[in-house]
Amino acid sequence: MHRTSRRLLGGLLALGVTVGAGACGSDSAGTEPAASGGWSFTDDLGTTVQLDEAPTRIAGLNDLAASLWNYGIEPVATFGQTSAEDDVAFEGRDLSDVAIVGSAYGEIDLEALAAADPDLIVTTIYPDDSSGEIPADKAGYGFNDMTQQEQVAEIAPIVTIAYRGSAADVIERVVDLAGALGVDTEGGDVAEARADFEAASEKLTEAAAGGVSVLPVFATEADGWWMAKAADDPQLKLYQDLGVNFVDPGGEDYFWHSVGWEEVPNHPSDVLLYSLRFSMSPEEIAAQPTAALLPAVQAGQLHPWKYIGPDYVAQAAYMAELAGYLTEAQQVTG
Template structure:
């Protein structure tokens, strides 16, 4: 698989990654003792149950999930991901002094540093391989380079996988369930307020999208042209689509993305161009490409940031309100 594709914007599938087994209690044959009364357990989206003597309070894992759990008050002890938490918009405004950043490139995790952080559990997402939403039995969680690496990580602490498929609305609820299991009050307090903000932002986005302006999310690379996201395959975009946003269908028979060279870019016009904030070219760099300069959105100056935001009420509400503003300001500029 192309190296660039491994590093695509937050939701980028690590296409072709292999799978892994993790967590305590994965196999009754190797964990025959029933859980003692009062012990903690959580069954993840692979159907694997992690069982501990007590509720975990030292959480490590993929940036995308640790940032979301932090929005519910659970500060991680360690994070890893495609980029450093220092550079990740999901951690904007956070004090990371007490958080071990143990990976800043996809699949590269400092196992010694992760072990030193002494996590009780490690959380990550996992993607299907196609639009069916099914996850192969031999697939590794997102963030892990391969099965062998995931197994090494699982020696440090059990791994909880949250499936990233369907609509982000469902993934958000699953993360709320995890937060609840970790001791967060998810029915009242800050979470209830965040849920209300999310519902208000959803309505705001629906109203803004009613104008019908078209939107194309892209990950642009100087050498390879650009990768256009398929909204129905990306849970975050699928949520926005369900709320009424009109995404351009990029074509192609691949899952999640359709990539084209720069010479084909003019054939994919939109009113608004969303450019990925993870590794993608800047608006200025995109506009400097002769073929991209022909696009209506570029000519109208309607390039806006596409933020890969984790599956939680707080961050999604903030970006949906931002996106609603972009759509409200945008003009219909496509023929």
Template sequence: MARPLSRRAFLGGSLALGATTLLAACGGESRDRGSGSGAWSFTDDVGNTIELDRRPTRIAGLNDAIASLWNYGIQPVASFGYTALADDVNFEGKDTSKVTEVGTTYGQIDVEALMAQRPDVIVTHAYPVDSEGTLDPEKPLYGFNDLEQQKLVGQIAPIVAIAMAGSATTVIERTAEFARSLGVTEQELAKPKQDYEAACERLRAATSSGLTVMAVAAYPGEGVHIAKAKDDPALRSYTELGMSYPDPGGSEYYWRSVSWENITDYRTDVVLYSLRAMDGDAMLEQPTFAQLPAAKAKQLYPWEFSSMDYVAQARTIDRLAANLEKARKVT
């Protein structure tokens, strides 16, 4: 989804030197999975190959990325993102008391606090800049305020980037590959993968009636931003399972921005609303939106953003399928 940016001043070159010095003096701690034997390497989605003399055990990173690893049994040592872990649905049911939150607003990272956790690697996402999935090396990875901050953090530990491009099926598998490199076994992945595949089949059956769907992020003063399925990994994967998602058109990447006055031109059986924007009840208060077939039928359901792993995606797809199972054709 769209990525909010917050700005702040942060420490410069002197801290980078301090980070190098401290890391040279401090070794990583062993965790439950052990450090493994021999060298470790992983090539991420921006083409960087990270090589260490042992398997990483102290993992820090973006909320969205570490949530997936935690669903596979790897508890992170530090997190940063656009919100506190307590407010992130991807961490519901998890004891986050032992995770040091070094940033709870996008782009704001306490570098000293992150350094104190002595991560072996830092994992985040790379978002494309166009519909072709292009990754621009001149733009910071997701979660970083700018390239200067990213470089500073990279001096604490190597940064692993997983691309949020193409279909969710690809992103999920790449995330699983990274988890395997950290010691997660095929046996540990088997049941989550089975649940994910079952959820996918349920969604495939739920979409067989030909329901049309659009996903939106709406704001009172801005109008409605209609997501483009080909540009959102999760939505794209749903269309691969048979969900009918009309292209809203427009030349913009990811979104088609539409005024409240013109939203009546976009008629679907179901509307999915972003949990980070106006909810369905709030949108129904807009007279033009209330005229849509989906609005009249009260077929407005949450558009959930969940981490890219078998566990979270199975849960989200099951809920989406359950909503579509009770919807009907109204266009």
């Protein structure tokens, strides 16, 4: 996949490894008391960040910052492949006190980030392939390259959460991080959110029992038709584990199988999920002659595929939406 396409895919796949300033290596992941009685957290790369006191001013990638905000931690600054103002993950949030220091992949205003005075910067990272291994020479998600990442790390240490396997596991790591940042993760709002998540999981399983097939896509007129592989996307894998019948698009590449517009009719499904990040709208998809031949398009069964962060609140909300789509859908493929 060329670099331009990777940026356009809106946070669904990224490569890299993070090494933050003020950090030292470790073989385990979790929260540990710092030797001096300060704050310590070991991230998913085995990097331990140690501070004299618990960080309170958190900045970072939209995806993870939004999830922490759902647990009550409002960020001081965000960056990402879009502006937080245009990101569905921040829908309904008052962003007036949040510095938006990046609104395109790899473009971070370092001066603005430094002015926000963060104590800690958070981001995610994706593996190279289905093995789940993360190479040691790749920048974390949201950073243009290791040079930029090192510049960011001079502003504040970086904590990285790996987005691999099932989102169910990633959610727990974000809970660990929230707990380390002072959130009560056993009671209160988090306990309620966990219960809502479990209820939404059951609802999605019930809706998926109808067996309708689902295909998530990213589509642009120039780059063609990109079909996601549920087993490689943690969010989709969570839904697949709950019973959603995702179409296997084939192909040997990791995460995506892309085809030209002439091949689109060869990949039918009952329901089509279209990416909300940079992808064509349902009307634009239906206007493409070959896409118009798809059973899901002809039946009007196109619904948004929201890239939602790894937390109980966001996932419960989208799973409830997805359950509704599946419940209403008809089987229209042969």
